[in-house]
Amino acid sequence: MPEIFKLRGVGVDYRTPAGVVTGIDDVTLDIPANGVTVLAGPSGSGKSTLLRVLGLFEPPARGEVRFQGADVGAMRHRARRELRRKHLGLILQNPPDNLLGYLSVADNLRAAAESAKVTCRPDDILAQLGLDGTGGWDITALSGGQQQRLAFGCALARQATVILADEPTSQLDEASADLVLDTLRYLVAQDFAVLVTSHDERLISLGARVARLRNGKLESVA
Numbered sequence: 001m002p003e004i005f006k007l008r009g010v011g012v013d014y015r016t017p018a019g020v021v022t023g024i025d026d027v028t029l030d031i032p033a034n035g036v037t038v039l040a041g042p043s044g045s046g047k048s049t050l051l052r053v054l055g056l057f058e059p060p061a062r063g064e065v066r067f068q069g070a071d072v073g074a075m076r077h078r079a080r081r082e083l084r085r086k087h088l089g090l091i092l093q094n095p096p097d098n099l100l101g102y103l104s105v106a107d108n109l110r111a112a113a114e115s116a117k118v119t120c121r122p123d124d125i126l127a128q129l130g131l132d133g134t135g136g137w138d139i140t141a142l143s144g145g146q147q148q149r150l151a152f153g154c155a156l157a158r159q160a161t162v163i164l165a166d167e168p169t170s171q172l173d174e175a176s177a178d179l180v181l182d183t184l185r186y187l188v189a190q191d192f193a194v195l196v197t198s199h200d201e202r203l204i205s206l207g208a209r210v211a212r213l214r215n216g217k218l219e220s221v222a
């Protein structure tokens with residue numbers, strides 16, 4: 001299986017008034033082009049930092065990151081941003097943070113597509129996600145789980161090849177989290193690469209690969 005990401009000895013530091021804090025250190029990891037890869041580990045272990053590197057938001061301070069063979073660390077900010085817009089869809093923990101509150105459900109999908117300079121068919125995407133008939137609704141009429149589904153729909157609308165999600169179930173009740181788990185299963189069946197950080201054991205068990213972090217280091221990949 002081809003790798004979409006290849007990381008070799010990757011490190012990221014944060015400069016704080018109290019000194020330099022290591023976000024991740026010496027992470028070597030290959031991520032295949034489809035299936036779910038879960039980034040697991042206790043709070044502060046570096047999951048979000050690693051996701052930001054994979055989301056091409058954070059160039060590595062040390063080591064090498066390759067996305068589809070291209071050396072991300074050697075790219076300028078603008079080139080990374082273009083790659084990100086073209087290929088990546090990022091879903092944050094808090095459902096409203098992923099959506100534009102002043103637009104309808106369908107217009108959120110259209111705006112997502114426009115930002116990637118592509119067009120989409122909102123009704124088709126909503127049907128794929130079990131949100132049929134909600135196109136004209138305000139997003140506040142959707143439950144938290146439905147809003148997260150729509151956020152994944154925005155990644156579909158943008159024709160992203162890789163979907164990254166930072167603890168997408170952590171702010172949801174169990175029924176809403178179930179909706180998100182179903183959506184992840186659907187995306188995997190569609191052959192997307194899904195990279196997700198989580199403490200949620202049900203989500204972790206969906207992962208074909210689970211990379212466990214501790215104190216910024218990769219502890220195991222299984």
Ligand SMILES: Nc1ncnc2c1ncn2[C@@H]1O[C@H](COP(=O)(O)OP(=O)(O)OP(=O)(O)O)[C@@H](O)[C@H]1O
Pocket residue numbers: 014015016021022023024041042043044045046047048049050
């Ligand atoms: N913007 C920042 N400035 C300074 N230190 C940071 C910053 N972001 C993360 N860190 C530090 O980097 C380390 C890894 O943090 P990170 O948020 O990646 O962990 P995490 O596993 O995602 O944690 P959580 O599960 O609590 O979100 C921690 O020591 C954290 O305090």
